Amino acid sequence: GNSVTQMEGPVTLSEEAFLTINCTYTATGYPSLFWYVQYPGEGLQLLLKATKADDKGSNKGFEATYRKETTSFHLEKGSVQVSDSAVYFCALYPLDRGSTLGRLYFGRGTQLTVWP
Amino acid sequence: DTGVSQDPRHKITKRGQNVTFRCDPISEHNRLYWYRQTLGQGPEFLTYFQNEAQLEKSRLLSDRFSAERPKGSFSTLEIQRTEQGDSAMYLCASSLTGVNQPQHFGDGTRLSIL
Numbered sequence: 001g002n003s004v005t006q007m008e009g010p011v012t013l014s015e016e017a018f019l020t021i022n023c024t025y026t027a028t029g030y031p032s033l034f035w036y037v038q039y040p041g042e043g044l045q046l047l048l049k050a051t052k053a054d055d056k057g058s059n060k061g062f063e064a065t066y067r068k069e070t071t072s073f074h075l076e077k078g079s080v081q082v083s084d085s086a087v088y089f090c091a092l093y094p095l096d097r098g099s100t101l102g103r104l105y106f107g108r109g110t111q112l113t114v115w116p
Numbered sequence: 117d118t119g120v121s122q123d124p125r126h127k128i129t130k131r132g133q134n135v136t137f138r139c140d141p142i143s144e145h146n147r148l149y150w151y152r153q154t155l156g157q158g159p160e161f162l163t164y165f166q167n168e169a170q171l172e173k174s175r176l177l178s179d180r181f182s183a184e185r186p187k188g189s190f191s192t193l194e195i196q197r198t199e200q201g202d203s204a205m206y207l208c209a210s211s212l213t214g215v216n217q218p219q220h221f222g223d224g225t226r227l228s229i230l
Contacts (some may be wrong), residue, residue: 004158032216035132043120043207043221051216089158095215102147103170104219106158 002094004029006107009087013080013114021063021075021110023090031092033057033066033073034104038087047075047088080114087111118142120222122208128228136194137225140209143184148191149219150183151207152176159207165191166213195227203229 007022025031032051036044048057053068062077075092090107120173121140129135141148144166149158162181165172167188180199185191195202205226209219 034218036221041223043122043223044209046218046220049216049218091158093216102149102164102166103161103174104149104151104159106160108156108158 002031002092002105003063004030004090004092004105004107006110010111010113013112015082015114015116016079017056019077019080019112021088023073023075023107025071025092027092027094030054031094034091034093035062035064035075036089038089044089082114082116085112085114119212120208120220121122122222122225125223128230130230131198131200133198134194134196135198135227136192137206138224139191139208141208142220145210146188146213147211148185149209150193151206151209153207153224155188185220198229200229203227
């Protein structure tokens with residue numbers, strides 16, 4: 001089946017610290033992978049995506065590399081800001097014929113709080 | 117830039133009442149999705165439409181839930197005889213058809229059952 005596992009939160013960092021949020025997945029076939037971010041009181045916003053092995057998605061200083069050998073898609077940022085405080089969700093979009101095309105499978109989310 | 121719009125943002129109702137939520141997708145998007153999100157969890161898929169056709173329903177979508185997209189534009193999600201366990205954030209998303217097209221989410225409707 002398809003599933004996503006994220007590291008437990010919350011994650012608390014000081015401004016300018018390095019961020020890693022771990023994400024591993026289980027999928028039949030070769031899924032596309034996404035990171036979404038949810039700010040308080042808002043819906044989810046697409047942060048970045050990668051559609052095949054070894055692809056690196058990047059946006060707003062965040063990066064994640066699609067690692068097929070370790071079935072991982074860890075989110076990283078070199079220097080976090082207070083404004084990065086939010087909940088981050090890893091998600092996969094399965095592409096094999098046996099899965100329901102269209103639905104995303106999400107992890108539980110990781111709360112990030114950045115202090116000044 | 118008109119994104120996905122959901123109405124209402126918040127709904128408080130008594131157990132046993134019926135509620136209906138509306139979602140207006142991005143205008144050129146032919147796919148529309150409903151998800152449910154409970155506290156501390158990621159969104160869980162409920163159903164999705166390709167134009168007006170409902171192509172898939174999750175087992176989470178009991179017979180008290182019904183979704184429609186009559187003209188392939190906006191969609192409604194109705195919950196009949198609400199229960200305490202229905203309290204959640206209901207998220208709508210839309211996308212273009214095609215592999216790897218990202219889903220764009222609305223801000224959600226938060227449902228609270230008294």
